[in-house]
Amino acid sequence: xxKTTQPPSMDCAEGRAANLPCNHSTISGNEYVYWYxxxxxxxxxxxxxxxxxxxTNEMASLIITEDRKxxxxxxxxxxxxxxxxxxxxxxxxxxxxxxxxFGKGTxxxxxx
Amino acid sequence: GAVVSxxxxxxxxxxxxxxxxxxxxxxxxxxxxxxxxxxxKKSLMLMATSNEGSKATYEQGVEKDKFLINHASLTLSTxxxxxxxxxxxxxxxxxxxxxxxxAHEQYFGPGTRLTVT
Numbered sequence: 001x002x003k004t005t006q007p008p009s010m011d012c013a014e015g016r017a018a019n020l021p022c023n024h025s026t027i028s029g030n031e032y033v034y035w036y037x038x039x040x041x042x043x044x045x046x047x048x049x050x051x052x053x054x055x056t057n058e059m060a061s062l063i064i065t066e067d068r069k070x071x072x073x074x075x076x077x078x079x080x081x082x083x084x085x086x087x088x089x090x091x092x093x094x095x096x097x098x099x100x101x102f103g104k105g106t107x108x109x110x111x112x
Numbered sequence: 113g114a115v116v117s118x119x120x121x122x123x124x125x126x127x128x129x130x131x132x133x134x135x136x137x138x139x140x141x142x143x144x145x146x147x148x149x150x151x152x153k154k155s156l157m158l159m160a161t162s163n164e165g166s167k168a169t170y171e172q173g174v175e176k177d178k179f180l181i182n183h184a185s186l187t188l189s190t191x192x193x194x195x196x197x198x199x200x201x202x203x204x205x206x207x208x209x210x211x212x213x214x215a216h217e218q219y220f221g222p223g224t225r226l227t228v229t
Contacts, residue, residue: 043116043205043220044156087155098144098209098218102156 004088009107012082018075020106022088025069031092033064034100035073037084044087044102047073078110114140116208118221125196125228132192133224135206141186142208146218147179150203162189196228 005023012018024033035047048055048062050071055062061074075082087105115138125131135145144163148156160176162168162183170176180192189208193200203225209218 038156041203041223041225043118043207043223045220046218099146099158099161100207100218101158102148104155 004090004103006086006088006103006106008104009109011109011111012075012078014080014110014112015077018073018078018082018108018110020073020075020086020088020108021070022073023070024088024090027068027090028092031090033062033068033071034089034091035060035062036087036089036100036102037082038087038105039081039084047086078108080110080112082108083110084108114138114208114210114217114219116142116206116219116221118204118206118224120224121222122225123227125226127197127228128195130192130194131196131226132190133204133206133226135189135191135208135221137187137208137210137219140208140210142189142210143186144209145183145189146207147181147189147191148205148207150205150223156205159191193226196226198228201226201228 032051034049036044038044048060050062064071085105085107087102117136119134146161147159149159150156158171159174160168160170160181162181164183164186168181183189203223205223207218207220
């Protein structure tokens with residue numbers, strides 16, 4: 001699976017949009033971009049995933065650049081409960097490819 | 113999303129003893145379960161992958177005789193840390209997916225904090 005690069009930490013004011021970047025310059029054509037988050041001392045939680053089109057769900061939006069070498073996770077109105085480590089994971093989706101390889105992620109701190 | 117539970121949530125044991133951690137899928141049949149370990153301020157590291165009814169596949173560097181994994185049913189997998197030592201103290205997290213699930217439908221348990229004294 002391709003590797004990803006994320007800033008180690010970010011701050012965001014409560015109520016503002018949190019934009020978390022991820023670089024995946026070596027991504028292959030059949031690799032998806034996944035985002036998970038881990039609140040302190042809990043298991044990871046799935047947020048969103050995409051291949052090349054932008055995606056939106058009730059939690060967040062995912063913006064993938066046209067060349068697919070980077071993406072941005074957007075939390076439109078961050079709350080204190082969004083304070084967590086956010087992981088950007090790139091992986092092939094196919095038979096037997098269900099493992100998730102976690103990098104260091106970005107520690108997002110939402111500030112009151 | 114689906115629910116995965118772990119028991120116990122935290123455990124303290126003495127060096128040299130063994131401790132068993134359970135991972136259960138509560139509302140779906142988990143054909144595949146994964147076990148991760150996470151040290152303080154570090155990321156999750158995959159330890160092993162287990163499919164129901166077959167032997168677990170361990171990641172490089174993970175001792176299969178020390179970390180015994182049993183996936184005897186479609187809703188339960190257990191991780192036994194044998195002859196635990198202080199360096200085994202960590203946060204152990206399982207995840208599970210159903211056989212028909214889409215790739216992102218992998219659900220994580222809340223984790224088990226193991227402290228070996």
